[in-house]
Amino acid sequence: MGDLLQPWHLVVILVVALLIFGPSKLPGLGKGLGEGIKGFKEGIKGIGNSDDADKTDTTKTTTEVK
Numbered sequence: 001m002g003d004l005l006q007p008w009h010l011v012v013i014l015v016v017a018l019l020i021f022g023p024s025k026l027p028g029l030g031k032g033l034g035e036g037i038k039g040f041k042e043g044i045k046g047i048g049n050s051d052d053a054d055k056t057d058t059t060k061t062t063t064e065v066k
Contacts, residue, residue: 017029
């Protein structure tokens with residue numbers, strides 16, 4: 001099967017994206033994709049840290065009554 005993404009594959013993908021979306025919309029699409037990936041990574045980190053947060057939340061008690 002070979003390498004999945006060779007440099008010329010990326011060039012073909014870029015040309016197709018330019019033809020479909022046009023050069024004016026590509027920066028916005030790239031920004032949105034980057035923000036989506038960043039949010040996904042933060043979500044994955046949040047899932048890993050949620051176990052630790054649950055342990056600390058159960059040990060906290062409040063004595064204030066309103």
